[in-house]
Each structure stands twice: as C-alpha cells, then as structure tokens.
Amino acid sequence: MFEKIAHIGIAVKHMDRAMELFTKLFNVKPRRLEEVWNEKVKTALFEFNGTSIELLEATSPDSSVAKFLEKRGEGVHHISFEVDDIQKEIERLKTLGFQLVNESPRQGADDYLVAFLHPRSTNGVLIEISQKRVPANS
Ligand code: ZN
Secondary structure, eight states: EEEEEEEEEEEOHHHHHHHHHHHHHHHHHOEEEEEEEEGTTEEEEEEEEEEEEEEEEESSSHHHHHHHHHOOOOOEEEEEESSSOOHHHHHHHHTTOOBOOOSSSOOOOGGGEEEEEOOTTTTTEEEEEEEOOOTTTT
C-alpha cells in the first residue's frame, strides 16, 4: 500500500552550495548528511513539519545521479513514496506492467529499503518506493 510521500529528491551539482541555499530557503539545517555507497550518491535530508526534501550529489561519474545531471541538469530527480510492504508493492506493480529499475529492494539512505520505477513507465517521473527497515533485533 502507498502511504504518503516519503521525500522529494533534488539532484544538485555542488552539495555544499546547495545545502547553503536550501538552508536559507527552508530556514532549517539538514538533519543529516549521508553517503549511500551502492548508489554512489551523497544525500542531505531537510525535514520540517512532516515534509522531507533530499538533496542528491553524485560521488562518481557513473552514478545514476551523474547521468541525470548530464541529461537534464539540476532539478527534481525523484519522488519517494513510503509503502508498508516493498516486496509486495514490487510484485503488484510488476503485474500491472510497470517497469522496475530494481526488482528487489536495495539499501537506501536513512535505513530505508528502496526500489525505483523506470520513468519510461511513469510519464517521465522517477518514482522511488521505500520501506523503513525494521531492525533485526527488535
Ligand atoms: Zn530518495
């Protein structure tokens, strides 16, 4: 089940400058900076009043964010939706004919499991579905 927007991802070329700009804009500091190794990105998350905005900077030229910046420039990169059961949603969306970039969930930022839908099958919008990972020892 889709529950709510988890965050909106914005691709930036220079994280330092972008963080400064969005800190001024939102009048809050980012809650955290994180490097997501398997996605080759650095992320900064701004949170206020239930809204989350994620800045993304590529850490390698073969990162998907680097390719996005090359093709489309800086701007809105993806919309992330929180789901209750990511594996179930992947199966459901596949059955409906949506193209998945990831057929099994991957480790995303902030201890979320994530999967992306190919923008080819979603009107040009890169959609991420994400599920908060339940700690193994709980
Ligand atoms: Zn995201």
